[in-house]
Amino acid sequence: MKIDVLPVIEKIKKEIKEHREKLNRKPKLISITDDYTGATKAYLKSQKRIAKEYDVDFEIIETENLIETIKKYNEDKNVDGIFVARPTKTIKFIEVAKILNPAKDVEGVTPYNMGMNFYGVEEFVPCTAESAVKILEQTEELKSKKVAVIGRSITVGKPLAIMLENYGRDCTVNILNSKTKNMQEITKNSDIVIVAIGKANYVNMDFLKEGTTVIDVGINVVDGKLTGDVSKEVEKYCSVTPVPGGVGSVTSAILMRNVFRAAIKGGKI
Ligand SMILES: NC(=O)C1=CN([C@@H]2O[C@H](COP(=O)(O)OP(=O)(O)OC[C@H]3O[C@@H](n4cnc5c(N)ncnc54)[C@H](OP(=O)(O)O)[C@@H]3O)[C@@H](O)[C@H]2O)C=CC1
Ligand SMILES: Nc1nc(=O)c2c([nH]1)NC[C@@H]1CN(c3ccc(C(=O)N[C@@H](CCC(=O)O)C(=O)O)cc3)C=[N+]21
DSSP states (O other): OBOOOHHHHHHHHHHHHHHHHHHOSOOEEEEEESOOOHHHHHHHHHHHHHHHHTTOEEEEEEOSOHHHHHHHHHHOTTOOEEEEOSSOSSSOHHHHHHHSOGGGBTTOOSHHHHHHHHTTOOSSOOHHHHHHHHHHHHHSOOTTOEEEEEOOOTTTHHHHHHHHHSTTTOOEEEEEOTTOSSHHHHHHTOSEEEEOSOOTTOBOGGGOOTTOEEEEOOOEEETTEEEOSBOGGGGGTSEEOOSSSSHHHHHHHHHHHHHHHHHHHTTOO
16 A cells, blocks of 8 residues: 655644744745766755745755855855755765754754754654654554654655654664664564665565555656555555655655745854
Protein backbone atom coordinates (compact mmCIF):
# COMPACT_ATOMS: atom_id res chain seq x y z
CA MET A 1 0.00 0.00 0.00
CA LYS A 2 1.16 3.52 -0.78
CA ILE A 3 1.11 6.01 2.09
CA ASP A 4 -0.76 9.20 1.17
CA VAL A 5 1.25 12.25 2.27
CA LEU A 6 -1.23 14.87 1.04
CA PRO A 7 -2.86 15.38 4.46
CA VAL A 8 0.60 16.18 5.88
CA ILE A 9 1.21 18.76 3.16
CA GLU A 10 -2.23 20.29 3.75
CA LYS A 11 -1.40 20.82 7.44
CA ILE A 12 1.89 22.54 6.58
CA LYS A 13 0.10 24.74 4.03
CA LYS A 14 -2.29 25.82 6.75
CA GLU A 15 0.61 26.76 9.02
CA ILE A 16 2.21 28.73 6.18
CA LYS A 17 -1.05 30.58 5.56
CA GLU A 18 -1.19 31.66 9.22
CA HIS A 19 2.44 32.81 9.10
CA ARG A 20 1.83 34.74 5.88
CA GLU A 21 -1.06 36.65 7.43
CA LYS A 22 1.13 37.59 10.38
CA LEU A 23 4.15 38.57 8.29
CA ASN A 24 2.60 40.86 5.69
CA ARG A 25 5.60 40.72 3.35
CA LYS A 26 7.37 38.21 1.12
CA PRO A 27 10.10 36.26 2.94
CA LYS A 28 13.36 35.47 1.16
CA LEU A 29 15.32 32.22 0.86
CA ILE A 30 18.82 31.88 -0.58
CA SER A 31 19.99 28.39 -1.62
CA ILE A 32 23.71 27.99 -2.02
CA THR A 33 25.68 25.22 -3.71
CA ASP A 34 29.26 24.56 -4.82
CA ASP A 35 28.14 21.48 -6.79
CA TYR A 36 25.03 22.05 -8.88
CA THR A 37 24.56 18.46 -10.09
CA GLY A 38 22.54 15.25 -9.46
CA ALA A 39 20.21 15.17 -6.44
CA THR A 40 21.19 18.73 -5.46
CA LYS A 41 20.14 20.06 -8.85
CA ALA A 42 16.86 18.15 -8.61
CA TYR A 43 16.20 19.61 -5.16
CA LEU A 44 17.09 23.22 -6.00
CA LYS A 45 14.89 23.08 -9.07
CA SER A 46 11.98 21.82 -7.03
CA GLN A 47 12.68 24.49 -4.37
CA LYS A 48 12.37 27.12 -7.08
CA ARG A 49 8.97 25.80 -8.14
CA ILE A 50 7.69 25.49 -4.58
CA ALA A 51 8.99 28.92 -3.54
CA LYS A 52 6.89 30.40 -6.31
CA GLU A 53 3.85 28.42 -5.17
CA TYR A 54 4.22 29.70 -1.59
CA ASP A 55 5.14 33.24 -2.60
CA VAL A 56 8.66 33.14 -1.21
CA ASP A 57 11.44 35.19 -2.86
CA PHE A 58 14.08 32.72 -3.93
CA GLU A 59 17.56 32.74 -5.39
CA ILE A 60 20.06 29.97 -6.20
CA ILE A 61 23.70 30.94 -5.72
CA GLU A 62 26.37 28.77 -7.32
CA THR A 63 29.79 29.50 -5.82
CA GLU A 64 33.23 28.04 -5.20
CA ASN A 65 33.56 30.26 -2.14
CA LEU A 66 30.95 29.00 0.31
CA ILE A 67 32.32 30.70 3.41
CA GLU A 68 32.41 34.24 2.01
CA THR A 69 29.00 33.79 0.38
CA ILE A 70 27.40 32.55 3.59
CA LYS A 71 28.99 35.37 5.62
CA LYS A 72 27.52 37.90 3.23
CA TYR A 73 23.97 36.54 3.51
CA ASN A 74 24.29 36.00 7.28
CA GLU A 75 24.39 39.80 7.55
CA ASP A 76 21.95 40.68 4.76
CA LYS A 77 18.78 42.05 6.37
CA ASN A 78 16.74 41.22 3.25
CA VAL A 79 17.46 37.49 3.56
CA ASP A 80 15.42 35.44 6.04
CA GLY A 81 16.65 31.91 5.34
CA ILE A 82 19.84 30.32 4.02
CA PHE A 83 19.98 26.74 2.69
CA VAL A 84 23.28 25.09 1.77
CA ALA A 85 23.14 21.87 -0.27
CA ARG A 86 24.97 18.73 0.78
CA PRO A 87 27.28 17.19 -0.16
CA THR A 88 29.66 20.14 -0.49
CA LYS A 89 32.57 19.80 -2.90
CA THR A 90 35.02 22.56 -1.91
CA ILE A 91 35.03 22.30 1.92
CA LYS A 92 33.71 19.98 4.63
CA PHE A 93 30.06 20.59 5.46
CA ILE A 94 30.88 21.13 9.14
CA GLU A 95 32.69 24.35 8.15
CA VAL A 96 29.39 25.57 6.69
CA ALA A 97 27.44 24.52 9.78
CA LYS A 98 29.88 26.33 12.09
CA ILE A 99 29.52 29.76 10.48
CA LEU A 100 25.89 29.77 9.33
CA ASN A 101 23.69 32.19 11.31
CA PRO A 102 21.41 29.90 13.43
CA ALA A 103 18.55 32.41 13.09
CA LYS A 104 18.61 31.92 9.29
CA ASP A 105 19.36 28.18 9.46
CA VAL A 106 16.09 26.97 7.95
CA GLU A 107 17.40 23.43 7.58
CA GLY A 108 18.57 23.07 11.15
CA VAL A 109 22.16 22.11 10.37
CA THR A 110 24.01 24.44 12.76
CA PRO A 111 25.34 23.03 16.04
CA TYR A 112 22.87 25.32 17.86
CA ASN A 113 19.76 23.96 16.12
CA MET A 114 21.09 20.37 16.10
CA GLY A 115 21.71 20.71 19.82
CA MET A 116 18.21 22.07 20.44
CA ASN A 117 16.82 18.90 18.86
CA PHE A 118 18.79 16.87 21.42
CA TYR A 119 17.04 18.92 24.11
CA GLY A 120 13.69 18.06 22.51
CA VAL A 121 13.17 21.57 21.08
CA GLU A 122 12.40 21.11 17.41
CA GLU A 123 12.24 24.64 16.02
CA PHE A 124 14.62 24.26 13.06
CA VAL A 125 15.37 20.59 12.47
CA PRO A 126 16.52 19.11 9.16
CA CYS A 127 13.46 19.26 6.88
CA THR A 128 13.74 15.68 5.62
CA ALA A 129 13.94 14.31 9.14
CA GLU A 130 10.85 16.32 10.12
CA SER A 131 9.10 15.20 6.95
CA ALA A 132 9.57 11.51 7.80
CA VAL A 133 8.43 12.10 11.39
CA LYS A 134 5.31 14.05 10.33
CA ILE A 135 4.34 11.31 7.87
CA LEU A 136 4.74 8.64 10.54
CA GLU A 137 2.72 10.62 13.09
CA GLN A 138 -0.05 10.78 10.54
CA THR A 139 -0.03 7.03 9.87
CA GLU A 140 0.26 5.55 13.34
CA GLU A 141 0.73 5.70 17.11
CA LEU A 142 4.49 5.85 17.62
CA LYS A 143 4.80 5.13 21.33
CA SER A 144 7.09 2.15 22.05
CA LYS A 145 7.46 1.23 18.37
CA LYS A 146 10.69 -0.44 17.23
CA VAL A 147 12.28 1.62 14.47
CA ALA A 148 15.26 0.93 12.21
CA VAL A 149 16.79 3.95 10.48
CA ILE A 150 19.15 2.91 7.67
CA GLY A 151 21.66 5.74 7.11
CA ARG A 152 23.38 7.99 9.66
CA SER A 153 23.87 11.28 7.87
CA ILE A 154 23.83 14.59 9.75
CA THR A 155 20.76 15.90 7.89
CA VAL A 156 18.66 12.74 7.74
CA GLY A 157 19.41 9.56 9.72
CA LYS A 158 20.84 11.01 12.93
CA PRO A 159 18.42 13.89 13.61
CA LEU A 160 15.51 11.67 12.59
CA ALA A 161 16.50 9.01 15.12
CA ILE A 162 16.76 11.66 17.86
CA MET A 163 13.32 13.05 16.99
CA LEU A 164 11.72 9.60 17.17
CA GLU A 165 13.35 9.00 20.56
CA ASN A 166 12.37 12.40 21.93
CA TYR A 167 9.84 12.43 24.79
CA GLY A 168 6.29 12.14 23.54
CA ARG A 169 7.15 9.92 20.58
CA ASP A 170 9.04 7.38 22.67
CA CYS A 171 10.23 5.05 19.91
CA THR A 172 13.15 2.69 20.37
CA VAL A 173 15.53 3.33 17.52
CA ASN A 174 18.39 1.46 15.86
CA ILE A 175 20.57 3.53 13.53
CA LEU A 176 22.21 1.35 10.87
CA ASN A 177 25.17 2.19 8.65
CA SER A 178 27.23 0.59 5.90
CA LYS A 179 29.29 -1.39 8.44
CA THR A 180 26.27 -2.81 10.29
CA LYS A 181 26.25 -6.60 10.55
CA ASN A 182 23.03 -8.64 10.32
CA MET A 183 21.14 -5.66 8.97
CA GLN A 184 18.24 -7.76 7.71
CA GLU A 185 17.80 -9.34 11.13
CA ILE A 186 17.43 -5.89 12.71
CA THR A 187 15.09 -4.51 10.03
CA LYS A 188 12.92 -7.66 10.02
CA ASN A 189 12.45 -7.21 13.75
CA SER A 190 11.26 -3.58 13.39
CA ASP A 191 7.74 -2.12 13.16
CA ILE A 192 8.98 0.84 11.14
CA VAL A 193 11.91 0.95 8.70
CA ILE A 194 13.23 4.26 7.35
CA VAL A 195 15.61 4.03 4.41
CA ALA A 196 17.98 6.95 3.69
CA ILE A 197 21.06 5.60 1.94
CA GLY A 198 20.99 6.80 -1.67
CA LYS A 199 21.01 3.36 -3.35
CA ALA A 200 18.21 2.80 -5.83
CA ASN A 201 15.84 -0.12 -5.02
CA TYR A 202 18.22 -1.44 -2.34
CA VAL A 203 15.67 -2.55 0.24
CA ASN A 204 13.39 -5.44 -0.76
CA MET A 205 11.27 -7.99 1.14
CA ASP A 206 14.46 -9.79 2.32
CA PHE A 207 14.78 -6.88 4.78
CA LEU A 208 11.16 -6.68 5.91
CA LYS A 209 8.33 -8.57 7.52
CA GLU A 210 4.87 -8.16 6.06
CA GLY A 211 2.94 -5.17 7.44
CA THR A 212 5.99 -3.02 8.23
CA THR A 213 5.65 0.75 7.73
CA VAL A 214 8.41 1.77 5.33
CA ILE A 215 9.54 5.37 4.77
CA ASP A 216 11.59 5.74 1.59
CA VAL A 217 13.77 8.84 1.82
CA GLY A 218 16.03 7.99 -1.11
CA ILE A 219 16.18 10.18 -4.20
CA ASN A 220 18.17 8.60 -7.00
CA VAL A 221 18.06 9.57 -10.62
CA VAL A 222 17.86 6.38 -12.72
CA ASP A 223 17.41 6.72 -16.47
CA GLY A 224 16.29 10.29 -15.87
CA LYS A 225 13.59 9.22 -13.41
CA LEU A 226 13.38 9.79 -9.64
CA THR A 227 13.75 6.42 -7.91
CA GLY A 228 13.70 5.63 -4.19
CA ASP A 229 15.87 3.31 -2.09
CA VAL A 230 13.01 0.82 -1.71
CA SER A 231 12.15 -1.73 -4.37
CA LYS A 232 8.64 -1.53 -5.93
CA GLU A 233 7.64 -5.09 -4.80
CA VAL A 234 7.54 -3.86 -1.17
CA GLU A 235 4.31 -1.98 -1.89
CA LYS A 236 2.47 -5.32 -2.12
CA TYR A 237 3.25 -6.33 1.47
CA CYS A 238 3.94 -3.12 3.40
CA SER A 239 2.77 0.48 3.73
CA VAL A 240 5.39 2.54 1.95
CA THR A 241 5.89 6.17 0.93
CA PRO A 242 6.20 6.52 -2.86
CA VAL A 243 9.05 8.22 -4.75
CA PRO A 244 8.23 10.69 -6.19
CA GLY A 245 5.22 11.94 -4.26
CA GLY A 246 6.41 11.01 -0.77
CA VAL A 247 9.01 12.32 1.70
CA GLY A 248 10.52 14.71 -0.86
CA SER A 249 7.31 16.59 -1.49
CA VAL A 250 6.78 17.14 2.26
CA THR A 251 10.44 18.19 2.70
CA SER A 252 10.16 21.22 0.43
CA ALA A 253 6.92 22.38 2.07
CA ILE A 254 8.61 22.23 5.49
CA LEU A 255 11.56 24.23 4.18
CA MET A 256 9.21 26.99 3.01
CA ARG A 257 7.40 26.98 6.35
CA ASN A 258 10.75 27.41 8.07
CA VAL A 259 11.53 30.44 5.91
CA PHE A 260 8.28 32.04 7.15
CA ARG A 261 9.20 31.04 10.72
CA ALA A 262 12.63 32.65 10.43
CA ALA A 263 11.10 35.80 8.93
CA ILE A 264 8.62 36.11 11.79
CA LYS A 265 11.38 35.65 14.37
CA GLY A 266 13.19 38.49 12.60
CA GLY A 267 16.77 37.35 13.07
CA LYS A 268 16.48 36.31 16.72
CA ILE A 269 17.23 32.74 17.81
N1 LIG B 1 13.47 12.97 0.11
C1 LIG B 1 14.17 13.99 0.51
O1 LIG B 1 13.64 15.05 0.79
C2 LIG B 1 15.64 13.86 0.65
C3 LIG B 1 16.26 12.79 0.09
N2 LIG B 1 17.58 12.59 0.26
C4 LIG B 1 18.11 11.38 -0.34
O2 LIG B 1 18.25 10.41 0.72
C5 LIG B 1 19.37 9.59 0.48
C6 LIG B 1 20.33 9.69 1.65
O3 LIG B 1 20.75 11.03 1.78
P1 LIG B 1 21.86 11.48 2.83
O4 LIG B 1 21.52 10.97 4.17
O5 LIG B 1 22.08 12.91 2.61
O6 LIG B 1 23.13 10.63 2.23
P2 LIG B 1 24.60 10.42 2.73
O7 LIG B 1 25.34 9.92 1.56
O8 LIG B 1 25.08 11.59 3.48
O9 LIG B 1 24.47 9.21 3.77
C7 LIG B 1 24.13 7.93 3.39
C8 LIG B 1 24.11 7.03 4.59
O10 LIG B 1 23.69 5.74 4.16
C9 LIG B 1 24.56 4.76 4.66
N3 LIG B 1 24.62 3.63 3.74
C10 LIG B 1 25.02 3.62 2.45
N4 LIG B 1 24.92 2.39 1.94
C11 LIG B 1 24.46 1.60 2.93
C12 LIG B 1 24.16 0.23 3.02
N5 LIG B 1 24.31 -0.59 1.98
N6 LIG B 1 23.70 -0.24 4.19
C13 LIG B 1 23.54 0.58 5.25
N7 LIG B 1 23.80 1.89 5.23
C14 LIG B 1 24.27 2.39 4.08
C15 LIG B 1 25.92 5.45 4.79
O11 LIG B 1 26.67 4.74 5.73
P3 LIG B 1 28.16 5.17 6.17
O12 LIG B 1 27.96 6.35 7.06
O13 LIG B 1 28.67 3.96 6.89
O14 LIG B 1 28.89 5.49 4.92
C16 LIG B 1 25.48 6.85 5.24
O15 LIG B 1 25.34 6.89 6.65
C17 LIG B 1 19.94 10.10 -0.86
O16 LIG B 1 19.33 9.34 -1.88
C18 LIG B 1 19.47 11.53 -0.94
O17 LIG B 1 19.39 12.01 -2.26
C19 LIG B 1 18.35 13.42 1.03
C20 LIG B 1 17.78 14.52 1.61
C21 LIG B 1 16.41 14.86 1.38
N1 LIG C 1 21.31 20.19 2.76
C1 LIG C 1 20.62 19.36 1.98
N2 LIG C 1 19.38 18.99 2.31
C2 LIG C 1 18.63 18.18 1.49
O1 LIG C 1 17.47 17.87 1.81
C3 LIG C 1 19.22 17.71 0.27
C4 LIG C 1 20.52 18.12 -0.03
N3 LIG C 1 21.19 18.92 0.84
N4 LIG C 1 21.11 17.72 -1.16
C5 LIG C 1 20.39 16.96 -2.15
C6 LIG C 1 19.34 16.07 -1.53
C7 LIG C 1 18.31 15.61 -2.52
N5 LIG C 1 17.06 16.18 -2.09
C8 LIG C 1 15.88 16.19 -2.84
C9 LIG C 1 14.66 16.44 -2.28
C10 LIG C 1 13.52 16.53 -3.04
C11 LIG C 1 13.59 16.34 -4.42
C12 LIG C 1 12.38 16.44 -5.29
O2 LIG C 1 12.43 16.22 -6.48
N6 LIG C 1 11.24 16.82 -4.76
C13 LIG C 1 10.04 16.94 -5.54
C14 LIG C 1 9.14 15.78 -5.36
C15 LIG C 1 9.80 14.53 -4.93
C16 LIG C 1 8.81 13.60 -4.36
O3 LIG C 1 7.62 13.82 -4.59
O4 LIG C 1 9.23 12.65 -3.67
C17 LIG C 1 9.23 18.15 -5.05
O5 LIG C 1 9.62 18.73 -4.04
O6 LIG C 1 8.25 18.47 -5.69
C18 LIG C 1 14.80 16.07 -5.00
C19 LIG C 1 15.94 15.96 -4.22
C20 LIG C 1 17.28 16.93 -0.98
N7 LIG C 1 18.55 16.88 -0.61
